[in-house]
Amino acid sequence: MSVENVAKMQRGIVDRISELPEFILHTILSMLGTKEACRASVLSKRWFAAWSSIPVLDFRPQYIKEFEPRRYDDDMVKRFVGFIDKIMERYITRKYRITELYLMLPEVDGKIESLVDKWITFAVQNQIQKLEIWIISETKYRLPEILFSAKSLKVLAGIGIMLPFYETMGLVSLEYLILSMETVDDDMLQRIVSSCPLVELDITYKNCLNKISLPWMKEVNGGIKSCGSGMMQSSLKASQLQKLKFVCRGDLSKELPWPCNMNVVALKNLRKLELRFVPITDDVISKLSHGLVVLESLVIWKCFMLKCINISSNSLKQLRITDNSGLEKATIDAPKLLEFLCSCEVDTSLSLIQALDHCDAQFYPLCPSLVRAFWFINLKKFLTKANVFKSLEIKRLTFPGIVIEEDQLRNVGTGAPYKLRELKLLNPAKNSLVAFLNGLFWCCHPDVLSMSTDLQAAKLILSILQEKAECCEDPLKSVEVESMECPRLLSHSSVVETRLRLSW
Template structure:
């Protein structure tokens, strides 16, 4: 039953209390609904209609105008005409009545000269009505739409995400409030990008690359005879410009970029947050950036396949995340102000933390692809003991694993006491892969983990249909002995549905263990 039907059912009662709510609360309710449901709610009463007609969050998605049976994104001329007409009528109403607009999502499936003129008009209205967040996506690669100059005079704009558009170079730019800017490099002129970086000191720049477009020369790189070279730390040029950019996110839509990323640490001396995802950055470049960016506070590295042996040294770094780095062989961390450290790598990785704060939140994430074996448990324990830094461990089961744990070998190995942990997290298999192990194999699995580490809290995130979680709970309730120290008692600390609102069937159970 949809939202409109639920409200209509309630209205048949004696009192309609929801309609008596203030308009700003009705706006909040309607902004959580898709366009169709919000439209249905508007017919319930005049107050609902007034709230819907003045809602500050606008979602213009052509899918809502698609004819039944048509494929998604296959929009005929009639659909486009009705869709464009609806947008124009809506924006005219907001312009005439001076309704405030805080957010617009606009997806245009086709662009011709007439539609270009209309989009210019809609953006002008949005700027005049104090737009704060704009997401615009233009489909097709022919006759790309150029964002109008008035958009870059939007002093209220905080968030800009655009695709399929061109950002030409304009003289005027007053995006003094811009905090986030996401774009693809094929949409922006190099000089325009340089101006954005220079004029928007608060901006977090998020550039998503696609392999089909090839190299893009970023403004802090020097271009010499079609090649790129970095000014480096010790080779500063006399005419080198300093940029006020504080945040930069670089990600690739493909597996990895076909060219190495070279950044000039002198020009980026104000950078505080730096994030790489699926970028072909090298060990030396990571070392140079961490050392040379003297005010860098956050460094996030994800799925960078070229990294093998990294040395991160920084006196300013507070947050470090290295995830999906399963090809990493060695890492040395020297960061005396480090408050948060998350490392996702293989248990064979040699990791050394020279300096960090004693109360640093350190979490190790490891991925189990096929099986849990005795050898793997040996390696995990050795990794934790030698690193002697992690407070929590996350074990992700990518697919239903085979458990091959030889308990006799573990009993007879004198490798010292289990590693003390604050929390051990077990993340179950994907919703499409149901794990149905036997009780004996799960006992071996748990005994092996507790031989390896001794957590104060055991957290289990699993699919509701997965019988493994029920077996784990029953085994723990039976107080299964863990050879050297038996489990005395356990209590349920919390049960949460972390993704319930996104229609996930997962739940998280946190158990406090007493040894």
């Protein structure tokens, strides 16, 4: 301990935080933005020393809107770029290590490009592991070729960036790549999947389609109206690829006049597949689940074309079908399924033919704006028919309106309430709580009720339950508070996490 701190100890004012090892101070500072970490450096000489060598640099404006078009000027850009360059110059001069670099720029020109090249070159030479770059303007930034020799790089993500045309790739450690298909072609994608055996691709289509033809695209009715050229089946070989995330952003997913197809042979070793906003049909989903013989994880999220899907797989362990409005029926045969998450309308027909007995099955029903008695009736029928769900989560910012007349549920003969391991409520409003709880407990009897609410709502729900309100069928016998925590105690919008044990 320093002489200075010995003196402080005698006065009872020792700064124990500043005595922490440097790597812990780095961890604390890494959780802040670069500007906030800079401000924290004035706390003491120790904090300043830690800040000046922190390996995680985050140069993203606190509010992205500051850099929206027509909301920034040349002086703002000049000051921001100058701030970044001043810090990077210190790192370059003192040869500090950079493991993560986050960079957001409103625009790029020749001068800014040369500076960014310099920053990335230094980061590559100092074992960078994660690089994320966002260019907000329409002008694209081409990454320097030295990036392809970054043997330590694990994550590369970018918007408004272009990869260099470089024959040899040395990204042997790359695990996650996020790209927009506006800035990459078939040849580049082929070299990525061939040279990076560990990579997980996150592919985004937006606005432009005529620069690439992935292995699941096919020509339909002579071409694509949005770009005026046909999209033929690609010869791309992606047999080494094990993880793929494919996203159609913006209005593109609803404007395509043709569905996506996928070449199962080209993706034969795929173990993880995530589809978001993709215009994909029921038949393709069926072919994928049956043809990808090593597929372990499948996520289908907001794919609007799906109506009636059949999923049959002997390898699938995780399946998530979420927010696919319009889905009328789903039949699932997956004998090795360990995790199943479903978010759909309560009148969707769901059949789970096979799954492991200890499969963790969760249901997130889509709540209408006005809940009537028939919604609870359909929810109960859905749970009883599926007979696989262990937890149910009502995920809305507020409870919808409740319109249930007295005895509407009591006189419906749909059998005993569904036995449930856990019922989760997210941010319930205080209006209509009694009616909503009565409706839910008529549908199911959970062993545990967990809630994320404000403190007042948590107390109100506990009071309702402790009064043993009539729940249409069997009354609630007892309520035990297992835990009540407030992770963000100092926040103005503190959320209380409550867990109640119910006995019926």
